[in-house]
Amino acid sequence: MNRPLRRDAQRNRDALVEAAKQVLAERGIEAPLEAVAKRAGVAIGTLYRHFPERGDLIDAVLDEKVATWTEVARQALAADDAWAGLVEFLERTCEMQAKDRAFTELACLSHQNDRTEINRLIHQLAERAQRAGALRHDVGPVDLAFFVMANSRVAEADPEQWRRHFTLMLDALRAEPRGGPAA
Template sequence: MIALTGHDSRSRAGRPKRADARRNYEQLVEQARIAFAEFGVDAPLDEIARRAGVASGTLYRHFPTRLDLIEVVLAKQIAELVDLGRGLLTVQDEFDGLSTWLRATLTHALTYRGLAAAVMNSALGNGNDLVSTWHAEIFEVGAALLARARESGVVVADVDDADVLKMVGAIAWAVRDTPDSSAQADRLLALLMNGLRHA
């Protein structure tokens, strides 16, 4: 699972956080996840603190910068997406497992597009390999689901792992400014899945 970029359940001195500090941390991450999905990367940090029931100073003690908070939220969401994919490797219907994960991947791309861009821009400027680590995790589980579907004969044999994941990203990009982006994304994903299905 992806590490949360240095922000974990232990204090900087190496001691476990107090129970109330851990609760505050978890509430801040959860409320930030909701706020970023609702308002995008520029969601007001003071509003996130208010929703979490803590003072703004508490937020800044845990996350000195906006990017620190964005990285933790995005890492948590990507880790959940990867865990979902690994769990789907054991479902009986290989095509349904692949479809479920690609839909979840598309939803993630639509919801957290701005966060990913913010982290990527920072990583490019600072030589941070965080984004490449996330990409590797996602590619690994996506490739495993596609390999399983190929081996069972439910998708065409010559499908390329990278092509499929790029197409999911392309769908998210193509519908980004449309008023019914979610519905349109569903239709485009259905077209992709129909193309993958073995006749």
């Protein structure tokens, strides 16, 4: 098997992954790898030694983001109150978007391919909140996807005030108008 990396190599590899997270968050999925190498304090050739194909590094980072997001949805589904769980999911998702451009791009695309774990969870969150009578029953998972996508643009344009829009729009989802049962 492949022997362990030399210590300096391991350090550089870790730095590259960390740098990639930051750079993708700031500049999106299309960020140049040179920027990642620079952020990691490493030459471009070193990046390619560790991650021979573009995408190797980026996929690694993206996979982790998806995992985190999925975990957020799972936690939300475990909340006692269905409405509170849904709001928690939406809010944390919007928050991640405000801080991470790559995540935004990813989240906006994710509603394309259905069948993913995250989409299953969103579906469950919506249904559960409807059964509890907290979420309007004329909305579906697609509306939650739109809600999240919509907020991402606001967060992009004004990273400080997205919560203002978020709070307002939440009122459109509530079954009980304005300050409903769980508000």
